Amino acid sequence: MVRHDEIRVGDAERDAVMVALHDHFAEGRLDRPELDERLESVLAAKTRGDLRALVRDLPSPTGLPEPAKEAPWESPLGHAWGPGTAVGFGGPGHPAWHRRQRHMARRRPGPLFPAFPLLFAAFMVLAFTAGPGTGFLVVLQIALAVWVVRAVLLAFGVRRARRHAP
Numbered sequence: 001m002v003r004h005d006e007i008r009v010g011d012a013e014r015d016a017v018m019v020a021l022h023d024h025f026a027e028g029r030l031d032r033p034e035l036d037e038r039l040e041s042v043l044a045a046k047t048r049g050d051l052r053a054l055v056r057d058l059p060s061p062t063g064l065p066e067p068a069k070e071a072p073w074e075s076p077l078g079h080a081w082g083p084g085t086a087v088g089f090g091g092p093g094h095p096a097w098h099r100r101q102r103h104m105a106r107r108r109p110g111p112l113f114p115a116f117p118l119l120f121a122a123f124m125v126l127a128f129t130a131g132p133g134t135g136f137l138v139v140l141q142i143a144l145a146v147w148v149v150r151a152v153l154l155a156f157g158v159r160r161a162r163r164h165a166p
Helices: 011-026 032-044 048-055 095-106 116-129 132-155
Strands: none
């Protein structure tokens, strides 16, 4: 495993640090000879550690990415599902994952789509009377109508009344 400061840098990282150094020069934290010396060192830098040494005495922003913090959650599956493993797929580590976990914690248990048994019953009746193709199309039309009604109600801020258990 490579340490954070041993990672090689590219032109984008060097440019970001040079912009930050110019900003600090404009704010009066660096004088011209010191700026020139640091800019030459930035161009010769090979690793993040080299760049970090050049901006260590300056406040943020330094142009360097912040060091990675430890994940606030523990991985139940060990290292195979660590931070960044499933970020692209919306798994742990993805910003939406934590919002979804908070949302799901507030949600009351219940059927996800209460009309499903009714749609299934309608499909079965139509499949045996008019044929499976007709049954499938009718069920799709009913589901679309339910979806449109719910979307319109949601757009106007109307929510179903929730029954509270005693």
